[in-house]
Amino acid sequence: MKHLIEQLVGSALAALPPGTLPGDRPAGVPVVERTRDAAHGDFACNAALQLAKAARTSPRKLADAIVAALPPSDLVSRVEIAGPGFINFFLAPAAYQTEIARVLDAGKAYGRTASGSSRRAIVEFVSANPTGPLHVGHGRHAAFGATLANLLEAAGYGVHREYYVNDAGRQMDILAASVWLRYLELCGEEFAFPSNGYRGDYVRRIAADLEAAEGGRLRRATHEVFEALPPDEPAGGDKDDHIDAVVHRMRSLLGDADFRRVFDLGLGDILGDIRQDLEEFGVTYHRWYSERSLADEGAIDRALALLREQGHVYEQDGAQWFRATAFGDEKDRVVVRENGQKTYFASDIAYHLEKRERGFDLLLDVLGADHHGYVARVRAGLEAMGQPGDSLEVRLVQFVTLFRGGEKVQMSTRSGEFITLRELRREVGRDAARLFYVMRSNDQHLDFDLELAKSRSNDNPVYYVQYAHARVSSVLRQLADRGLAFDREAGVAALGLLDDPHEQSLMRTLTRWPELVDLAAAQRAPHMVVHYLRELATAFHAYYNALPFIVDDGAVRNARLALVLAAQQVVRNGLEILGVSAPETM
């Protein structure tokens, strides 16, 4: 509907007498927006205010000229100039009526727009190291990333969802060592578990699987394992040196093949768990991209070669550095360490280059707020490799704090006492979790209230919105119980009868949905969908309480039913984007 007004204003501006306006119009003009106050009509345009200066006239006079040049439209009933020079548009009832009919016709496609114009976007999110189960922080990433991807898709982007699996590197080696040490314990060995090892119960579970599969074949004596290793922190040493030595010893005692066997068992188990967890959360991916495969297929070497060819790599202190400062980063970055190992950063830029090579226009990464420093360097890497730096867009997600009632739930990763996503889902349910996670802007720290998320009360926005959907279904059941059926044609034909303020308000709100999708997608702002749905539910509940739908007058009845069915459709479409169910009954 907004599009219609924009077209009208566009043609009016083009039809102004030559010389009225300077040749070049500033970008973003004219702006057409919904009015906040119904007294100002349905849409307002500020073109006269923005262009008056350049046109060397007063805003009111320019507004007069624009209005005079507006092409006639039977969907606009009235145009007013108000305030300092706003042009206010009052839509004709027919405009809303055709839009309601459009909602019913389009069904779940209502709100899908083409503004993304088929740009191909790859959205990478969660990508947690497979060293343990997902915790509540990852849950926010999952919900935010999945909803953002859905939004972009609705706005016409071609969207690919990807999880980058860090299945190489030191942390995974430490996990493998942790599993093996727990296995040795099961075999009867006794020793002090490294302070930097992974201590969660899941490690013991994987160790038990290892024991079941291998028996005592991989057992080595404690003295063999720990002999002459640098001391752990409690013994006055360095915990990193210690755990690295344990990994090294494990590799030499078991050999590469068996080391890999333990490693893969841990990786497979945890990754499978993460995958199942996310699936149960309604979060799925097109691809789980293996970091190891990057190295195996030479992608990292190719990226580094590309950097060298361009002359952006130099050697210093035995390491190889990428001249990131030449591309706006604050310092140069090591790509190959003194010991010959490629850094995590090297595989990162290789991965992002590979994303570009797969043809994606927009590389959208969802990362924790603590990763912000990483943006400039990957962008620098892309540019150095001849890719546009702004093809990478990073959305940072702030931290989550759990509350139970008014009490903050203490969490500590160190002690292993962190709450997992699975536990949270079991406690509050998938729908509440999905909605609560994206209720706040990603830039905002999130206080997640478990009691509120669980409460079956009017305080809980999940139920409030779902209830609106269920109520419409309930009305339809009542209709059937009374031996009546909804006549869509009759309803659409009679929409002109809906002149109650509650009906007007509901129509205005629900027809805003396509605009909301565009806006929320453009702003990468899933929380806008939640706020909108709450507003839509409010308009619906108010209507529900004010007027009966199942009335004797068939025309009025069918018209009202057409309206509430359209509202239900929009609620369902919105919940779909959020990954929240739309129940028929509560």
Add this chain to the structure above:
RNA sequence: GCCCCGGUAGCUCAGUGGAUAGAGCGGCCGCCUCCUAAGCGGCAGGUCAUAGGUUCGACUCCUAUCCGGGGCACCA
């Protein structure tokens, strides 16, 4: 020191440079013989952190300052 995010009603938060700054919760007062009261209506509640600046117009943009969170690795 440098970089990122936040500071808006008692609380939790919305607010694409526009008209009188909004919502939910909490507080107070009301509404079920009627399609689900998991609902609805009303009232009270604000120096938009502070000080400058840009603009016809600033919660929104710029600069500085204060407060809170996070980041500044040859870690992942």
